[in-house]
Amino acid sequence: MRIFGVILAGGEGRRMGGADKALLPLAGRPLIAHVLDRLEPQVERVLISANGDAARFAGLGCPVLADDRSQGPLSGVLSALTAAAALGATHVVSAPVDTPFLPGDLVPQLLLAAETSPGGLALASDAGGDHPVTAIWPVGLAPALAAFLAGGEARVRRFTEAHDAARAVFSDPRAFLNLNSPEDLVAAEALLKGAA
Template sequence: MRIFGCVMAGGAGRRMGGDKAAVRLAGQSLLGHAIARLEPQVERLAISANGDLARFAGYGVPVLLDETPLGPLSGVLAALRWAAPLGATAVVTLAVDTPFSPCDLVPQLCLAAESAPEGLAIAHAAKDHPTCAIWPVSLTEALAAFLGSGAKPRVLAFTDAHHAARAYFPDEAAFQNLNTPADLAEAEALIRGAL
């Protein structure tokens, strides 16, 4: 299997008060944290984003624009269309605002995907985290059709329709989303406490 990765950084970050990818945690951007977690686990890496792409110039990885911004699934589709011609088997996505994601995210998702009829698996730690998932490139056209159908583009609606397996992670904090300045302050306190 050839597994590529994509950091999902296309959200508006309204509750955070700005671009979440650029928000600093322990001296590093949230995007930097996500790249540091995911890049060692995949063959190639990209960023899914919208807006001014110049802000990602220093990261040295391709930036993928949504064809039609319809939420996270648009970013997944862009990632699959980028990865498939390069020979990828699947793409693992990671939300940019999950700086504590597991260092074994990819192997655990791959293991769970083995039991799924279409090879799709999402992370689960106390609840589902569908933007942290492994997406086989074979689902590209099905996802494009889903996004073009006019249905509300909910990630779980698509993953459930395609019988996604769950990769279970014991640490609930592993996928903690940093959505607000308060969440960021809590994460800073966690990191300081761990040092």
């Protein structure tokens, strides 16, 4: 089993005033660097799904994949599945660029949950609900995902439900905290300072 990670950094950051969310500073470092710190130790290799100038991520040492067509997070997942399969990976774990507190046992817990899914797909969940963009995807799902997107559908939850995704339940309510606004960024700074 070979597991790659993909950081989904293709969002438009509308609630952040149109800023490139991946590069927003959090505790003096770009937001994407925090997600990379959490994901990288758990996977063989990390890819970045992002459109636009790939050079802005050059310092991170990760390949940058552009979407064939932009239909939200699933376009990034499909690009990652295709690239990872070509490099010999069996699975891809996806995570949004605005989740800097991902758990250190994300991948093992997703793998355990995936064993209970007929298609091997599992997503993260906590007391607040499901987090379907944070999931483990077998590379064999690429054709089904491509067909789903080609049909004009792009909702992550609809795809995960159609493929009987299992749930890995996490207890830390901050683990999947999304930073969607400037206020969220301020709160995350406070959390990091409190942990230091």
